[in-house]
Amino acid sequence: MRATDDRETVVSRDETEERLRVCVMANGGDPFAIPERVDIETDSPKENQPENHTRPLCSPRSPQTTCTGMDGIKVFLHERELWEKFNDVGTEMIITKAGRRMFPCYKVKVTGLNPKAKYILLMDIVPADDHRYKFADNKWSVTGKAEPAMPGRLYVHSDSPATGNHWTRQLVSFQKLKLTNNHLDPFGHIILNSMHKYQPRLHIVKADEHNGFGSKNTAFSTHMFSETAFIAVTSYQNHKITQLKIENNPFAKGFRGSDDMELHRMAKIQGKDYPVVPRSSHRQRMCPSGSPFGGEAKGLASHPYSCENRVTSTTQDLLTPPPVTYTLPPPGLDEHMQVYHCNKRKADGSGPTEEHNLYRKPYIDLSPSDDKSYYHPSAYPTPPVPPSVQAPPPVPSDSSYRSVAGQRQACMFAGSEHRMNDLSCTSWSYSCPLTPAMTPMSPTDPYTTFSHQPYCSSPQSSVAHQSSPPIGESLSHSPYQTQSSRPYQTPQQPSPPVREYQHYPSSLSPPHYHTLHPHVRGGVLDWSEPT
DNA sequence: TCTAGCACATG
């Protein structure tokens, strides 16, 4: 299907290298932001596809009257059918210390943006509920209470900020997003707990001169697709998921074909029942019981059609109202959020880099789109040159956080972009000397730095927090709908100073990461000009 | 459970 779409996606951006990417970590403070009931909206049934690529851009209907102009925004999950196949079985996503990509890859088609306005697209993955699961007897079941959520991290798409025209022009891919179980992950990957269920969310934040990331009036909309909910695992539990991954993920191609092998493995591994399914041919769909997703997940259950979900209220579901828009006050992000800036590496515009190439092929669609995001250290506001990072604001107070300090860490790095063009994101990450938590760097290592107070650390601050936080927070906290209307108010504490990490510990900053520079001004990103 | 090393596949 839409392969076409994707393919081209690519963007060429041009913006060159300079864009910085921001990664924000938000904490999800509330662990369970997602409500149980999420509503999802569906738009039209399936649609991901078609839509628009054809269409020239969206004209937004929504004028931006207000500051927002987020009204007419619609988001369609790409390859929804594939997501549904997984969801029917009970999607599992591997999490590793180094970070693992998600498959299916989270890609969306966005419409309704003001072609000229600038937006930041970012994702976060919040707990779907507060349970811990176990897979036994060929099915998932709740075993206990979830562990406290760690600070949520926001993954900012590398093209951000970009115009509505840019985002609507092709599929927006979050292929580079990686999941990790390392609570001290320094790469900016999204940290999750194994055997816990999560719900990915997409946030579209309007950014322009008058509305910098972090500014008080930041308007944003949040979109969720229940079919993308998954349980994070260290190794696949349900064989059916393994099969689906192998069958559909080009990188797992090497495991295709041997039905036998699989069967054997399964037998061993699972031993229990399973009719193992011989790979490819059929997949059985559902395992109701097996997947927690089905019904149980409250809102997570799959909907037949959902195309887009916004967080908005439930009621709207069917209506499909426009996504919700929110205006954020600048509260500090909340305590929980942490922001990272990422640079994109590829700035080059067109990027022939990986993205395009990446998957294009085989399976269903591939969208080359874009995704390239890198994590950078700085927080939003990055200072002009060096990215400074800001640490996140205040510490959360939540009890939720457990260990906290250690765990939440924040790391930020700056990345350099241009030079990095060649490097792919991945490479970048890996190449970096720094390793995650484990790597002991110098005494001063990042961790230390971060860990200590993760959020607050900081010294300088400035801008940082204001900016992004809101989003994160609100996002996270509010369960769905909340967002929509709520403009968050309370700035709880803007507190903490943000820290800047202009200098990264040497250890952290690998050579590569040089900074970024984006256009941040005064702590606030300057969206106005991309390049 | 989770980890590390492995082989397989692709560009």
Add this chain to the structure above:
DNA sequence: CCATGTGCTAG
């Protein structure tokens, strides 16, 4: 070959 991603499989 190297970089990168993936599932497999011992440990």
